[in-house]
Amino acid sequence: MSSYSPVVSGSPQIQADPISASSTSAITSLSGGSIAQQEEVAESNARTGESIIHRESNVSLSRLIPLEEIADKRCWICFGEEDDSTGKWVRPCKCSLICHEECLLNWIAETQKGTALKKVRCPQCKTPYQLNETKSLILQLLSIIDATIQSSIPYVTVLGVTFGVAITQFHYGAYALLTVVGLEEGGRILRGPWSWRMILNLPLIPAFLICSRIPSLNNYMLLSPILYLKWNQLRISLPPHPTVTLAILPTASYVYNRLYFQLFGKMEVSWQTQVEPYAVATIDGGNGDNANERARNDRDLINRVERRDYGRLIVGALCLPCRFNVVKSRIPDHFHRSIIGGCLLIVFKDAVNLTLKYQKAKNRRSRHVRNYDEFAREFEPRGRRA
Amino acid sequence: MTDTLTRRLIKELMEFRKDPAPDLKDLTPEKEDDILVWKAILEGERDTPYEGGQWKLRINIPRNYPMAPPNIKFMTKICHPNIHFKSGEICLDVLKNAWSPAWTLQSACIAIRLLLSNPEPSSPLNCDADAETRWATNLL
Numbered sequence: 001m002s003s004y005s006p007v008v009s010g011s012p013q014i015q016a017d018p019i020s021a022s023s024t025s026a027i028t029s030l031s032g033g034s035i036a037q038q039e040e041v042a043e044s045n046a047r048t049g050e051s052i053i054h055r056e057s058n059v060s061l062s063r064l065i066p067l068e069e070i071a072d073k074r075c076w077i078c079f080g081e082e083d084d085s086t087g088k089w090v091r092p093c094k095c096s097l098i099c100h101e102e103c104l105l106n107w108i109a110e111t112q113k114g115t116a117l118k119k120v121r122c123p124q125c126k127t128p129y130q131l132n133e134t135k136s137l138i139l140q141l142l143s144i145i146d147a148t149i150q151s152s153i154p155y156v157t158v159l160g161v162t163f164g165v166a167i168t169q170f171h172y173g174a175y176a177l178l179t180v181v182g183l184e185e186g187g188r189i190l191r192g193p194w195s196w197r198m199i200l201n202l203p204l205i206p207a208f209l210i211c212s213r214i215p216s217l218n219n220y221m222l223l224s225p226i227l228y229l230k231w232n233q234l235r236i237s238l239p240p241h242p243t244v245t246l247a248i249l250p251t252a253s254y255v256y257n258r259l260y261f262q263l264f265g266k267m268e269v270s271w272q273t274q275v276e277p278y279a280v281a282t283i284d285g286g287n288g289d290n291a292n293e294r295a296r297n298d299r300d301l302i303n304r305v306e307r308r309d310y311g312r313l314i315v316g317a318l319c320l321p322c323r324f325n326v327v328k329s330r331i332p333d334h335f336h337r338s339i340i341g342g343c344l345l346i347v348f349k350d351a352v353n354l355t356l357k358y359q360k361a362k363n364r365r366s367r368h369v370r371n372y373d374e375f376a377r378e379f380e381p382r383g384r385r386a
Numbered sequence: 387m388t389d390t391l392t393r394r395l396i397k398e399l400m401e402f403r404k405d406p407a408p409d410l411k412d413l414t415p416e417k418e419d420d421i422l423v424w425k426a427i428l429e430g431e432r433d434t435p436y437e438g439g440q441w442k443l444r445i446n447i448p449r450n451y452p453m454a455p456p457n458i459k460f461m462t463k464i465c466h467p468n469i470h471f472k473s474g475e476i477c478l479d480v481l482k483n484a485w486s487p488a489w490t491l492q493s494a495c496i497a498i499r500l501l502l503s504n505p506e507p508s509s510p511l512n513c514d515a516d517a518e519t520r521w522a523t524n525l526l
Contacts, residue, residue: 076487078452079394079397079398080394084393085393110450123487
């Protein structure tokens with residue numbers, strides 16, 4: 001200890017270590033200061049750290065004790081002293097830390113491992129170490145290239161993942177287009193000149209499909225036609241322009257959902273309550289003060305109890321285009337045939353869903369637990385039965 | 387390299403024995419024959435929730451110490467925003483990229499003790515404790 005203190009705290013140049021206030025206090029404590037002192041030093045350093053460093057940079061050379069005159073030298077890296085270690089001593093900075101040249105070179109190499117151009121500084125006084133070295137242009141150039149590559153890896157990774165997702169979205173969009181519009185027409189659209197609307201909307205198709213299934217995002221879907229609808233397409237015709245049909249879909253979906261809720265919401269909730277009274281109790285809680293709030297609770301109930309499974313929701317949304325073609329009809333236009341088929345399919349799915357719920361509730365109502373003595377005889381060994 | 391490593395560790399041990407920091411009850415190699423695994427016992431600072439408690443730390447020293455920081459973990463469970471409750475892993479800059487050979491095992495332990503009284507809620511390893519710290523700070 002005694003050998004350490006003259007080196008670190010005995011010299012007039014000791015000052016703040018901006019790594020952290022605690023490090024200074026830690027080193028002061030090695031020199032035997034009381035806790036109160038430590039805390040004081042740490043605090044004052046934290047407050048005035050900047051100004052102290054600024055002042056310290058003007059330290060005159062004359063105040064530095066020459067290296068040869070330091071009585072008990074101690075390397076701040078390996079803790080070797082003059083009598084138990086060999087090597088050239090250096091004082092690379094203005095503070096009291098001295099060390100073996102070899103130790104310091106090792107530390108500099110260790111610090112520069114990842115980034116060769118990084119300036120290594122004294123941990124105590126932050127003076128950058130100055131090296132005399134044979135400067136090679138090739139080494140510098142290669143180091144810069146190496147460091148650039150090293151630091152660009154995360155960006156390249158993010159970029160690659162983004163491209164991967166975008167390409168997947170494009171492919172999915174193209175697939176959805178071909179399924180809904182038909183191979184011939186779809187192929188013509190995909191081959192033809194690509195407008196910015198096409199480039200923007202094709203990869204957005206999967207996003208649109210998923211958003212339209214998530215209740216909280218559903219209302220924003222009403223605005224989505226802004227992205228693909230042209231003004232000159234707004235004409236009333238029969239059959240309507242495909243884009244217009246597409247633009248109507250979110251509104252139709254909204255109206256359908258409202259209507260469905262008005263007509264079947266109460267029934268669905270009551271059936272749900274019969275099957276899962278506990279799940280309902282946790283959501284319903286206060287059971288709403290007024291009718292409005294109760295209605296919202298009911299809708300939450302349907303959404304949360306039934307559609308909380310997001311994996312199923314996303315898969316269902318993405319499978320929608322391939323199910324469009326299941327329904328055959330006599331409409332000549334492939335696109336409208338698909339759309340109408342899809343709508344019918346959704347209505348059919350809801351009907352099935354409702355039936356399932358009704359059956360579940362009915363099944364629940366009919367359930368009774370059998371008493372043991374009612375069926376005990378069935379389990380008795382055959383031999384014992386009279 | 388091993389030679390200088392042993393010399394430095396022995397000197398650190400002697401320094402601790404000669405002049406131990408308050409609140410640091412113990413700092414020794416765990417076994418006689420392995421100087422690379424140490425244990426430390428930390429006492430909770432007064433006027434903090436940790437007062438009266440004792441925590442055991444395990445210090446694994448890498449071969450290239452002091453060029454690389456020691457690996458310090460809490461062996462005793464502790465509830466603190468910057469310490470992982472299950473593994474005892476510590477999130478402290480000096481044990482990672484702010485390390486320099488000027489630090490010693492003892493000063494690192496003292497830095498950990500200071501971390502106990504000055505948590506750093508911006509980089510939590512224990513989110514529950516962190517949320518409670520933030521909540522308590524908001525109340526004050």
